[in-house]
Amino acid sequence: MRVFVIGYGQAGGRVADAFLELAKKTGQNFVIRALAINTARSDLMGIKNIPMDDRVLVGESLTKGHGIGADNELGAQVATDEVFTIQSEIDKRGTHQVDAFLIVAGLGGGTGSGGAPVLARRLKKLYEEPVYGLGILPSKDEGSLYSLNAARSLVTFVNEVDNLFLFDNDAWKKGGESVKEAFEDINEEIVRRFGILFGAGEANEVGQMVVDAAEVMNTLKGGGISTIGYASEEISSEGLFKKLFGKKKAMENLDTVTRITSLVRRAVAGRLTIPCDVSTAEKALIIAAGPPKELSRKGIEKSKMRIEEMIRGKEVRGGDYPLVKGRHVSTVVLFSGVSDIPRIKELQEIGAEAQEQIKEVSSEKEKEYKELLDTNDTIKPLF
Numbered sequence: 001m002r003v004f005v006i007g008y009g010q011a012g013g014r015v016a017d018a019f020l021e022l023a024k025k026t027g028q029n030f031v032i033r034a035l036a037i038n039t040a041r042s043d044l045m046g047i048k049n050i051p052m053d054d055r056v057l058v059g060e061s062l063t064k065g066h067g068i069g070a071d072n073e074l075g076a077q078v079a080t081d082e083v084f085t086i087q088s089e090i091d092k093r094g095t096h097q098v099d100a101f102l103i104v105a106g107l108g109g110g111t112g113s114g115g116a117p118v119l120a121r122r123l124k125k126l127y128e129e130p131v132y133g134l135g136i137l138p139s140k141d142e143g144s145l146y147s148l149n150a151a152r153s154l155v156t157f158v159n160e161v162d163n164l165f166l167f168d169n170d171a172w173k174k175g176g177e178s179v180k181e182a183f184e185d186i187n188e189e190i191v192r193r194f195g196i197l198f199g200a201g202e203a204n205e206v207g208q209m210v211v212d213a214a215e216v217m218n219t220l221k222g223g224g225i226s227t228i229g230y231a232s233e234e235i236s237s238e239g240l241f242k243k244l245f246g247k248k249k250a251m252e253n254l255d256t257v258t259r260i261t262s263l264v265r266r267a268v269a270g271r272l273t274i275p276c277d278v279s280t281a282e283k284a285l286i287i288a289a290g291p292p293k294e295l296s297r298k299g300i301e302k303s304k305m306r307i308e309e310m311i312r313g314k315e316v317r318g319g320d321y322p323l324v325k326g327r328h329v330s331t332v333v334l335f336s337g338v339s340d341i342p343r344i345k346e347l348q349e350i351g352a353e354a355q356e357q358i359k360e361v362s363s364e365k366e367k368e369y370k371e372l373l374d375t376n377d378t379i380k381p382l383f
């Protein structure tokens, strides 16, 4: 599937950049173009792989290129003012080969959190192709303003896009390293999953039942929120040796089937991009990626049956992503339209509390200010 990636704000720009890094490393060609949009010039300068020309500074008249400090209403304002500029930057780069757009943003900040939904609405008006969102949720220790921003942005974003992938920094945060290094690792985890999901339809190899872009899009059709599971295993040299010198064929097939079913099991039971109760999913898609000989139709069929029993909906698709040179077998399981997500409830609770406090503080301040004016004779009202 050919995707036009737009990274909005700092997290968005970095993840979009990681998409290009992945493409460079693996030779995959599913990213048609990656743009970074930001109100902060320094953030745009810090990006590595996105060409200078594809980094777009917005809101300069308001922020002078210094960002907007987690004010997501201002982020939405900037996007509304400049949506035509952004749209023409996208248009200029050619969209005729695009299968889908992906707008990536950190939902806890200001620029991306406020801007991404505004841009999504515009792109949906303009193009027939689906517009997907990838929203990154803040971790708990980033404070209540980030939670409030995320809770608000989430509700808008999910309504503007054809499907919203969520990734929870809190579930993935790592201790010890510097924040920057930690983000690099996390971003790699994010794009690895999308590399299989979106790359699958672009495979040039022949496989048993290769997943195509339509299957990914049909799984995402219907909207709502999606989560992705992933598991991977290196092919041992012993396994390769056996394969090369053809020992007991039936035995090998059994190995291959079991490997796929157990990798799917691990992908579902392991850490999802956003932890949730997957039994609430409307649809699912299973992809097994690796050397064609290691992929197994039977393994996929068995796993499909298992997941069909597991989820609320009935639609479960599955197939291969043959990678001739790979040394790993990996599985991705996409659950679309999931509804029971504890982290969202938590963000909404913290957000609502924060909103109350902000209201209280501002009415308290107003009162204090009034009192000050009343008692201070030297400050006279103008009229």
Ligand SMILES: Nc1nc2c(ncn2[C@@H]2O[C@H](COP(=O)(O)OP(=O)(O)OP(=O)(O)O)[C@@H](O)[C@H]2O)c(=O)[nH]1
Residues within 6 Å of the ligand: 008, 009, 010, 011, 012, 014, 015, 039, 040, 067, 068, 069, 070, 071, 105, 106, 107, 108, 109, 110, 111, 112, 113, 136, 137, 138, 139, 142, 146, 169, 183, 184, 186, 187
């Ligand atoms: N996964 C991931 N999250 C990030 C990264 N950079 C920032 N974040 C998260 O994104 C949120 C902040 O959003 P940013 O993208 O920095 O904010 P912004 O859109 O640039 O908005 P302002 O700077 O407030 O104008 C926080 O929750 C961070 O934890 C990154 O590279 N990867």
Ligand SMILES: [Mg+2]
Residues within 6 Å of the ligand: 009, 010, 040, 043, 067, 068, 109, 111
């Ligand atoms: Mg920023």
